[in-house]
Amino acid sequence: MSKQATLNIVARIDELRATIRDHQHRYYVLDEPAISDAEFDVLFRELQKLEAENPEVQSNDSPTARVGGVISDRFEKTRHPLPMLSLANAFSSENLNSWRDRIKRLLSDVQQTELAYIVEPKFDGLTVVLHYENGQFSLGATRGDGEYGETITPNLRTVQSIPLSIPVSSSTKQSMPSRLVVRGEAYIDIADFAQFNQRQAEQDERTYANPRNFAAGSLRQLDSSTTATRPLKTWVYQTLILEGIDNPPTSHWDSLAYLKELGLPICNEIERFEDDNFDDLITYVEAWAGRRSQIPYEIDGIVIKVDGLDLQEELGFTGKDPRWAIAYKFAAQEVVTKLLDIVVKVGRTGAITPNAVLEAVQIGGVTVQSATLHNEDYVRDLDIRIGDQLVVLRAGEVIPKVVRPMVDLRTGEELVWQMPKRCPECGQDLVRLEGESATYCENSACPARLARSVEYFASRGAMDVDGFGTKQAELFVEKGYIKDLADIYYLSWDEILSLDGYKEKRVAKLFAGIEASKAQPVHRLLTGLGIRFVGSSVAELLMQQIHSLNELMTTDEETLAAIDGIGPKIAESVVRFFTLEPNRALVRKFAVAGVRVKEEPVVLDASSPPKIFAEKIFVVTGTLPSLSRDEAKELIETHGGKVTGSVSSKTSYLLAGEKAGSKLSKAVDLGVDILSEEALRELIGSKL
Numbered sequence: 001m002s003k004q005a006t007l008n009i010v011a012r013i014d015e016l017r018a019t020i021r022d023h024q025h026r027y028y029v030l031d032e033p034a035i036s037d038a039e040f041d042v043l044f045r046e047l048q049k050l051e052a053e054n055p056e057v058q059s060n061d062s063p064t065a066r067v068g069g070v071i072s073d074r075f076e077k078t079r080h081p082l083p084m085l086s087l088a089n090a091f092s093s094e095n096l097n098s099w100r101d102r103i104k105r106l107l108s109d110v111q112q113t114e115l116a117y118i119v120e121p122k123f124d125g126l127t128v129v130l131h132y133e134n135g136q137f138s139l140g141a142t143r144g145d146g147e148y149g150e151t152i153t154p155n156l157r158t159v160q161s162i163p164l165s166i167p168v169s170s171s172t173k174q175s176m177p178s179r180l181v182v183r184g185e186a187y188i189d190i191a192d193f194a195q196f197n198q199r200q201a202e203q204d205e206r207t208y209a210n211p212r213n214f215a216a217g218s219l220r221q222l223d224s225s226t227t228a229t230r231p232l233k234t235w236v237y238q239t240l241i242l243e244g245i246d247n248p249p250t251s252h253w254d255s256l257a258y259l260k261e262l263g264l265p266i267c268n269e270i271e272r273f274e275d276d277n278f279d280d281l282i283t284y285v286e287a288w289a290g291r292r293s294q295i296p297y298e299i300d301g302i303v304i305k306v307d308g309l310d311l312q313e314e315l316g317f318t319g320k321d322p323r324w325a326i327a328y329k330f331a332a333q334e335v336v337t338k339l340l341d342i343v344v345k346v347g348r349t350g351a352i353t354p355n356a357v358l359e360a361v362q363i364g365g366v367t368v369q370s371a372t373l374h375n376e377d378y379v380r381d382l383d384i385r386i387g388d389q390l391v392v393l394r395a396g397e398v399i400p401k402v403v404r405p406m407v408d409l410r411t412g413e414e415l416v417w418q419m420p421k422r423c424p425e426c427g428q429d430l431v432r433l434e435g436e437s438a439t440y441c442e443n444s445a446c447p448a449r450l451a452r453s454v455e456y457f458a459s460r461g462a463m464d465v466d467g468f469g470t471k472q473a474e475l476f477v478e479k480g481y482i483k484d485l486a487d488i489y490y491l492s493w494d495e496i497l498s499l500d501g502y503k504e505k506r507v508a509k510l511f512a513g514i515e516a517s518k519a520q521p522v523h524r525l526l527t528g529l530g531i532r533f534v535g536s537s538v539a540e541l542l543m544q545q546i547h548s549l550n551e552l553m554t555t556d557e558e559t560l561a562a563i564d565g566i567g568p569k570i571a572e573s574v575v576r577f578f579t580l581e582p583n584r585a586l587v588r589k590f591a592v593a594g595v596r597v598k599e600e601p602v603v604l605d606a607s608s609p610p611k612i613f614a615e616k617i618f619v620v621t622g623t624l625p626s627l628s629r630d631e632a633k634e635l636i637e638t639h640g641g642k643v644t645g646s647v648s649s650k651t652s653y654l655l656a657g658e659k660a661g662s663k664l665s666k667a668v669d670l671g672v673d674i675l676s677e678e679a680l681r682e683l684i685g686s687k688l
């Protein structure tokens with residue numbers, strides 16, 4: 001083949017790819033197809049044929065690369081460039097007005113005049129994070145725990161609404177960023193979900209409970225060719241990282257417009273309101289509860305965000321929630337179903353909780369067969385009887401809750417329920433403490449209580465012991481290997497190797513997971529102890545002020561209660577827990593096993609750089625001579641500094657390279673010190 005003929009083929013392939021990308025974008029994102037399916041198929045088959053005949057021109061961003069087939073034994077983790085935070089919730093107009101008042105108190109009079117809000121649907125799907133490098137889709141991940149997500153790039157490549165390269169159209173007026181990271185939601189339309197389930201049922205295959213779980217499961221397939229068969233879609237709703245363009249957007253509204261111009265899927269159901277029109281915003285938001293059934297996908301609320309990116313930066317975060325955004329949650333959906341029985345469960349703290357066994361019913365696309373009844377008083381006060389027709393709702397769209405019995409529908413055959421006198425698991429007499437509504441089994445060795453305590457201790461939210469789950473907790477307690485939480489670190493591995501199903505490879509993994517957990521931060525161990533009212537956030541807050549469990553055990557209630565965010569109720573619970581000698585002995589037993597019970601002070605040696613940038617805030621912009629953005633960030637953080645994404649009055653230094661753009665101008669206006677890469681290195685060297 002002549003050189004000219006080869007060039008002609010390459011040109012045709014490039015033309016077909018661009019044309020097909022444009023038609024896919026029109027079909028899957030804009031919902032405005034310009035050609036028929038038959039015409040599209042002709043173009044697609046021609047591209048497939050040319051690529052097959054010319055394998056040297058294969059490309060990962062070709063439209064033909066979406067069929068999947070990459071198989072992975074497991075999902076690797078990727079660290080997000082910014083934390084993937086959750087949102088605080090509002091359930092009424094009063095909540096929204098209170099939120100607005102709070103953020104206005106944090107802003108100056110001038111800043112308040114700039115306030116505006118973006119209102120967008122709260123999509124009920126799976127959060128995804130998409131990375132583009134020089135216009136090419138390079139990485140995709142789930143939200144995970146907010147800091148690390150699962151890398152599912154091959155699966156996300158199969159989702160038609162996610163462009164594999166940007167800009168999608170060559171006619172775009174927007175410049176291509178060198179680096180772009182966005183957050184979005186993967187979902188499945190309600191109609192597509194119903195059709196898929198129908199086909200599955202007709203073929204005697206598995207059906208799925210609701211679109212959200214189906215979307216999440218589809219994206220976590222180990223074989224991406226399976227994902228390619230699922231009707232997944234995405235919406236993108238936030239820019240996390242944007243580099244390499246002049247005059248980047250300064251508001252969330254403009255940021256969404258920019259992403260849409262690049263070809264990313266942006267929902268059309270988004271509105272902007274000035275602060276003066278906040279009453280109109282509330283009216284609009286409240287009207288969505290009636291509109292939600294008119295859109296083709298599931299939402300479980302509405303998100304309201306402050307528009308200005310500089311104001312978002314100024315407002316910052318409280319705990320793990322951004323102050324500049326809030327989620328308005330819809331009222332729960334109610335149904336009526338029959339109460340078949342009431343069973344009690346023993347919690348890890350010994351609390352006995354009655355649970356309703358319900359005749360299966362669908363609520364908002366989810367099959368519900370059980371619901372909590374909270375405590376003995378709840379059942380008695382509502383006069384709930386076995387056999388009743390009950391009104392059940394999903395509170396906050398998640399937790400099934402019994403609202404009331406339908407007394408008028410009683411037949412006379414309903415049975416009054418009584419809290420049992422003895423623990424159903426160990427036979428211990430149950431007690432109800434004065435002033436409390438809960439009933440307890442106080443036997444710390446109760447198999448049900450201990451097994452659940454061990455399970456919680458080893459869970460991801462506490463010590464995160466890899467390979468240790470519910471089955472191990474129940475089995476090892478039943479076998480007598482574990483009589484208290486610390487026994488996890490004193491297991492007899494020879495005995496475990498003799499158990500059915502516990503071969504060397506599995507036991508080695510479990511051993512490694514247990515050993516690795518010894519190095520977890522102390523607040524995770526405190527979380528795992530299961531002290532009432534002390535979850536992960538409270539435990540972390542305590543350990544920020546009190547750096548060892550030995551110190552915590554001797555701290556009085558008054559001192560603990562004075563810690564911001566703790567208060568008397570938590571303080572009393574912590575002190576009461578550690579006044580018991582078995583619990584104090586448990587901490588000593590952990591220490592002997594080598595589990596971290598105190599945070600060691602950081603000792604700098606010749607290999608540990610001093611924290612010369614402690615309490616300094618950096619912004620990095622432009623192209624540096626020898627460092628990438630990530631390398632510069634790591635260098636700064638290694639020496640104690642913090643790197644943020646936008647310039648403000650709190651910025652200490654702007655590290656600027658070529659094509660620094662608007663951040664440089666803003667830094668100059670604010671009087672922020674400007675550093676080159678060379679100056680940064682000199683600054684570090686002069687202080688070492």
